[in-house]
Amino acid sequence: MHPRNRYKNNPPDFNILAYKYASFYPFVKYKINGEAYIDFKDPLAVQKLTYILLQHDFDLKLDIPLDTLCPMVKRLLQDSRSCSVDLNHILYLFENRLNYIHWLEDLISYTDDDDHGEVYGFDIGTGASCIYPLLGCTLNKHWKFVATDISERMINLAEANVERNNLQARITIILKSKESKLLLDANDETKNLNIQRFSFCMCNPPFYESQEQYEAGMMFKKKQSSATSTGSPEEIFTKGGEFGFIKQILDESLMLRERFSWYTSMIGRKETINKIIDNYVLTEFCQGQTRRWGIGWSFGIHRPPSNISQPSSRRLRKVGPSMTEFTTQWTIEINSLFEYLDTLFRALEIGGAWTTATNTFIGNAPTNTWSRTARRQRERAKAAQQSQQQMNMETDSEPLFEFQCHLEQAEARNGNNVNGSIAKMTMSWTSGNERSIFEAFYLHVKRRIEEKFGKSALRP
Numbered sequence: 305m306h307p308r309n310r311y312k313n314n315p316p317d318f319n320i321l322a323y324k325y326a327s328f329y330p331f332v333k334y335k336i337n338g339e340a341y342i343d344f345k346d347p348l349a350v351q352k353l354t355y356i357l358l359q360h361d362f363d364l365k366l367d368i369p370l371d372t373l374c375p376m377v378k379r380l381l382q383d384s385r386s387c388s389v390d391l392n393h394i395l396y397l398f399e400n401r402l403n404y405i406h407w408l409e410d411l412i413s414y415t416d417d418d419d420h421g422e423v424y425g426f427d428i429g430t431g432a433s434c435i436y437p438l439l440g441c442t443l444n445k446h447w448k449f450v451a452t453d454i455s456e457r458m459i460n461l462a463e464a465n466v467e468r469n470n471l472q473a474r475i476t477i478i479l480k481s482k483e484s485k486l487l488l489d490a491n492d493e494t495k496n497l498n499i500q501r502f503s504f505c506m507c508n509p510p511f512y513e514s515q516e517q518y519e520a521g522m523m524f525k526k527k528q529s530s531a532t533s534t535g536s537p538e539e540i541f542t543k544g545g546e547f548g549f550i551k552q553i554l555d556e557s558l559m560l561r562e563r564f565s566w567y568t569s570m571i572g573r574k575e576t577i578n579k580i581i582d583n584y585v586l587t588e589f590c591q592g593q594t595r596r597w598g599i600g601w602s603f604g605i606h607r608p609p610s611n612i613s614q615p616s617s618r619r620l621r622k623v624g625p626s627m628t629e630f631t632t633q634w635t636i637e638i639n640s641l642f643e644y645l646d647t648l649f650r651a652l653e654i655g656g657a658w659t660t661a662t663n664t665f666i667g668n669a670p671t672n673t674w675s676r677t678a679r680r681q682r683e684r685a686k687a688a689q690q691s692q693q694q695m696n697m698e699t700d701s702e703p704l705f706e707f708q709c710h711l712e713q714a715e716a717r718n719g720n721n722v723n724g725s726i727a728k729m730t731m732s733w734t735s736g737n738e739r740s741i742f743e744a745f746y747l748h749v750k751r752r753i754e755e756k757f758g759k760s761a762l763r764p
């Protein structure tokens with residue numbers, strides 16, 4: 305939690321809140337030991353708590369229908385499976401919103417934005433609550449906001465919340481169309497804004513691309529939700545998912561450049577981080593006394609080997625991209641390793657072939673067959689007698705990733721004496737979108753080799 309987050313080491317006290325706010329009192333229950341709690345399966349109770357916290361701690365008044373994305377209610381409904389009180393859980397989403405605002409405060413304190421008296425923020429997709437502009441303006445008296453949304457209903461509700469807090473002079477709300485740019489657009493109301501420079505744009509994008517992606521995401525979560533989502537479709541879904549949304553901000557930033565000091569966005573799905581910032585390369589050019597650096601990035605899926613993507617200087621590697629090659633060696637004969645890997649790749653339904661002249665397997669993974677979750681899903685699909693056609697479709701699509709596995713033989717030595725063989729395996733990621741899937745595959749292969757040849761066969 306951000307060190308300035310007011311809830312750090314200072315969780316809200318239900319007793320005080322119940323005592324102070326008569327409308328909250330009916331929602332507070334007591335355990336035998338006197339501990340106060342609220343029933344998190346009751347959306348009204350959670351919504352009430354949100355309102356009371358905003359009022360008590362930020363002097364903000366909010367009114368949001370339950371079917372819109374109330375800052376905490378939606379997530380709480382998805383996650384709460386028991387009535388037990390977990391204060392960290394209650395505050396989870398709310399605190400995160402505060403964390404985002406405090407992070408922006410930190411970011412712009414390192415630019416000259418804070419010196420100009422007025423700071424302008426741009427909230428893309430402000431939602432019914434208009435929560436970021438309201439919190440931002442309450443915590444920072446010199447901040448102003450432009451807040452947008454594509455839903456007329458959200459815009460009306462957001463405007464009402466701004467008026468409720470008498471912040472119309474500092475928060476401008478603009479209805480956008482789905483087709484228009486996310487930031488400034490010559491064809492909508494943003495063209496009338498007389499603001500030369502925004503200190504930041506911020507965004508809590510709709511995370512998912514489709515109902516299927518949303519359900520798959522939920523399936524991967526360990527704890528299944530029994531409650532249904534209260535978010536309306538446009539809050540949860542967007543074409544291309546959050547990656548598409550953020551990539552659009554990135555594209556627009558290339559045109560707008562310094563009109564915004566910082567372009568920022570919340571990311572809801574960890575794999576999006578890799579997609580956005582993963583495929584870049586960094587190098588150092590040294591010529592005589594002159595030192596220069598080269599940076600390159602790609603929206604494609606090809607992964608250059610580490611000697612090209614990584615700078616050679618160790619110090620610079622800290623800011624370089626993550627490794628695409630992993631090397632391990634064992635004290636075994638190369639032929640034993642070759643035979644075992646050949647069988648293993650077949651069992652894992654890996655496509656590709658060995659180039660025996662170079663001891664290199666050039667392969668691809670059509671589907672994830674190695675993770676426990678994937679195995680369970682496949683078993684379930686088989687049990688549900690998924691049609692053969694569906695199963696084929698899975699394998700006909702683009703592979704998850706492509707890789708090379710190169711084997712080398714070396715002599716194990718003890719001083720000048722040769723006392724065995726070393727087989728060295730280098731696994732390289734050559735193509736694909738998700739680093740984590742390739743890494744999980746590599747770790748699986750490594751573990752299986754160690755299971756087969758025993759721990760004693762580990763690197764000398």
Ligand SMILES: C[S@@+](CC[C@H](N)C(=O)[O-])C[C@H]1O[C@@H](n2cnc3c(N)ncnc32)[C@H](O)[C@@H]1O
Binds near residue numbers: 433453
């Ligand atoms: C996940 S909600 C976030 C709401 C609010 N900012 C919050 O954090 O509670 C995403 C919002 O983005 C809006 N939205 C979707 N596409 C948009 C677009 N192209 N331009 C602006 N807003 C958009 C949705 O209507 C929705 O209100």
